[in-house]
Amino acid sequence: MLVNGARGNLISIRDRGLLYGDGIFRxxxxxxxxxxxWPLHYQxxxxxxxxxxxxxxxxxxxxxxxxxxxxxxxxxxxxxxxTRGIGQRGYAPPCPADFTHIWDVTPRPIYTKxxxxxxxxARVCQLRLAAQPLLAGIKHLNRLENVLAAAExxxxxxxxxxxxxxxxxxxxxxxxxxxxxxxxxxxxxxxSRCGVAGVQRARIMAWAQQHNxxxxxxxxxxxxxxxxxxxxxxxxxxxxxxxRALENRCWHDFPMTQKIRLALMGEAx
Amino acid sequence: MLVNGARGNLISIRDRGLLYGDGIFRxxxxxxxxxxxWPLHYQxxxxxxxxxxxxxxxxxxxxxxxxxxxxxxxxxxxxxxxTRGIGQRGYAPPCPADFTHIWDVTPRPIYTKxxxxxxxxARVCQLRLAAQPLLAGIKHLNRLENVLAAAExxxxxxxxxxxxxxxxxxxxxxxxxxxxxxxxxxxxxxxSRCGVAGVQRARIMAWAQQHNxxxxxxxxxxxxxxxxxxxxxxxxxxxxxxxRALENRCWHDFPMTQKIRLALMGEAx
Numbered sequence: 246m247l248v249n250g251a252r253g254n255l256i257s258i259r260d261r262g263l264l265y266g267d268g269i270f271r272x273x274x275x276x277x278x279x280x281x282x283w284p285l286h287y288q289x290x291x292x293x294x295x296x297x298x299x300x301x302x303x304x305x306x307x308x309x310x311x312x313x314x315x316x317x318x319x320x321x322x323x324x325x326x327x328t329r330g331i332g333q334r335g336y337a338p339p340c341p342a343d344f345t346h347i348w349d350v351t352p353r354p355i356y357t358k359x360x361x362x363x364x365x366x367a368r369v370c371q372l373r374l375a376a377q378p379l380l381a382g383i384k385h386l387n388r389l390e391n392v393l394a395a396a397e398x399x400x401x402x403x404x405x406x407x408x409x410x411x412x413x414x415x416x417x418x419x420x421x422x423x424x425x426x427x428x429x430x431x432x433x434x435x436x437s438r439c440g441v442a443g444v445q446r447a448r449i450m451a452w453a454q455q456h457n458x459x460x461x462x463x464x465x466x467x468x469x470x471x472x473x474x475x476x477x478x479x480x481x482x483x484x485x486x487x488x489r490a491l492e493n494r495c496w497h498d499f500p501m502t503q504k505i506r507l508a509l510m511g512e513a514x
Numbered sequence: 515m516l517v518n519g520a521r522g523n524l525i526s527i528r529d530r531g532l533l534y535g536d537g538i539f540r541x542x543x544x545x546x547x548x549x550x551x552w553p554l555h556y557q558x559x560x561x562x563x564x565x566x567x568x569x570x571x572x573x574x575x576x577x578x579x580x581x582x583x584x585x586x587x588x589x590x591x592x593x594x595x596x597t598r599g600i601g602q603r604g605y606a607p608p609c610p611a612d613f614t615h616i617w618d619v620t621p622r623p624i625y626t627k628x629x630x631x632x633x634x635x636a637r638v639c640q641l642r643l644a645a646q647p648l649l650a651g652i653k654h655l656n657r658l659e660n661v662l663a664a665a666e667x668x669x670x671x672x673x674x675x676x677x678x679x680x681x682x683x684x685x686x687x688x689x690x691x692x693x694x695x696x697x698x699x700x701x702x703x704x705x706s707r708c709g710v711a712g713v714q715r716a717r718i719m720a721w722a723q724q725h726n727x728x729x730x731x732x733x734x735x736x737x738x739x740x741x742x743x744x745x746x747x748x749x750x751x752x753x754x755x756x757x758r759a760l761e762n763r764c765w766h767d768f769p770m771t772q773k774i775r776l777a778l779m780g781e782a783x
Contacts, residue, residue, distance in 0.1 A: 246527060248527060254526055254527050254528070255524035255525065255526060255527065256524065256525065256527055256532065257523055257524060258515060258517065258523050258524065258525055258595070258616050258618055259523070259618065260532070261661075262532050263525065263529070263531050263532045263595070263597075263655065264539075264595075264655065264657070265535075265655065265656075265657035265658060265660065265661050266534075266535030266655055266656050266657060266658055267657070267658060267661050270533075297658070297662075298665065322603070326527070326532070326533075328532075329661075334591070334620045334623070335664070335689065336657065336660040336661050336663070336664035336688060336689060337661075337664040337665060338661060338664070338665050347527050349527055349528065351603045354603070372648055374646075375644035375645055375646035375649075375708075376644055376645070376680065377643075377644035377659065379641055379659075379662055380644075380658060380659075380662075385658055386532070386533065386534065386535055386658075387534075387535050387656035387657070387658045388533070388534035388535060388536070388605065388656070389534060389535055389536060389566070389649060389654055389655075389656045390646065390648075390649075391534065391605040392530075392534050392536050392598075392605050392606075392607060393566075393648055393649075394605070395604070395605035395606040395607070396567065396606060396607050411645070419605060420604065420605060439644075
């Protein structure tokens with residue numbers, strides 16, 4: 246673990262990342278010592294920093310720090326956190342701020358292969374995401390909604406929870422983005438009011454465009470999702486998981502989902 | 515500063531307080547070595563912990579830790595943070611969790627006396643608070659909305675910003691609660707969808723009840739606030755500040771506000 250480039254696993258109790266969740270983060274796996282899709286993750290890091298008016302650490306610095314970590318943890322899950330650092334008391338951002346950036350590595354989680362092949366059961370979360378256009382799309386450190394949704398008591402064994410907004414619109418999974426397949430075309434929820442716009446979502450959107458597959462980014466109601474030919478979840482760590490069961494609806498075949506998974510992710514992870 | 519009862523000012527980069535804002539906090543001043551309204555703050559700490567299913571540190575432990583801090587900082591501003599501590603990777607709360615509790619002390623800020631006597635100028639924040647009933651009222655560590663509101667560029671010199679929701683309803687100040695005085699009665703915004711329900715707000719509500727002053731907790735539109743006889747902001751550190759100017763509206767006399775301020779806060783702080 247590195248904090249501002251130095252080995253360590255501690256930060257100040259006055260860091261605004263802790264006090265206010267005033268920062269952003271990214272998570273991505275390494276495979277055989279290669280950070281997966283680093284350029285896209287760095288681009289998104291820059292984007293999210295800009296959205297919160299945080300100074301993004303420069304890429305050369307981050308890559309210098311990342312390189313020995315990749316050697317030590319060639320198959321780890323990497324997390325980079327950027328916070329606004331330490332300021333005076335109060336919400337107003339300090340100017341200039343001493344930003345904090347943190348690297349952490351954890352082992353890659355081992356999921357059953359079935360998740361990727363025969364799909365997962367998901368549940369509809371009771372929590373409804375709040376609409377905050379100024380924070381929508383950003384992977385910031387204010388993640389209590391995700392925590393509460395993940396903590397919901399449930400009888401089912403579900404590998405993911407589907408998050409809706411207050412209008413019954415589907416937004417995302419607790420830790421993933423979601424796509425629908427409708428007659429060979431793709432639909433993914435609009436994230437301009439809530440949700441996190443992940444890197445895998447962007448990759449799938451770019452792939453669809455390159456392959457002349459129609460893709461719509463728009464409002465999706467839960468009822469519409471249940472009528473879709475296929476539904477899948479995606480993030481950088483899980484890759485792509487088809488949806489096998491949600492409430493009373495079941496799906497059995499996922500040809501388009503598997504096509505995208507093979508094209509974009511390969512068999513691994 | 516104390517972290518889990520031990521002197522120190524550092525926490526783990528894996529603390530969920532940092533990773534997700536998964537925790538709560540309270541801020542209160544000491545005057546002459548006395549923690550102001552400690553029983554109410556502890557009660558609210560218990561309430562907010564319960565809302566997030568956090569284990570609240572017991573009062574005897576906290577008071578044992580607080581006592582020497584009060585001797586060392588008899589007029590400081592005290593902050594207590596409780597987080598869900600360190601868990602495995604992912605949003606789901608660990609079970610059982612090793613909770614983290616943190617004490618910090620900063621000097622009491624010095625505000626011009628005018629703020630309390632002749633009132634402050636405030637602005638209407640551009641940011642609109644998102645509605646999340648599951649988090650409303652709680653002083654949790656997801657405070658990016660407050661940060662963004664405090665960071666808004668403004669020409670006016672304003673001591674506070676007024677936060678509305680997406681429906682033009684007044685909710686609170688960036689760091690305070692708000693009350694209206696209407697023909698001798700009090701009105702304060704309903705906080706069941708967003709906002710933080712502070713201890714001073716609760717004290718004023720209790721005082722009104724004890725003194726047979728009518729008090730309504732309900733939806734308040736910005737237009738209604740501008741028509742109020744008096745408006746004031748309150749929190750544990752600033753005490754009570756009357757509103758002198760908001761956009762094109764000015765107020766000059768604050769008899770009810772000053773009556774409450776004297777009754778509840780005395781002249782100090």
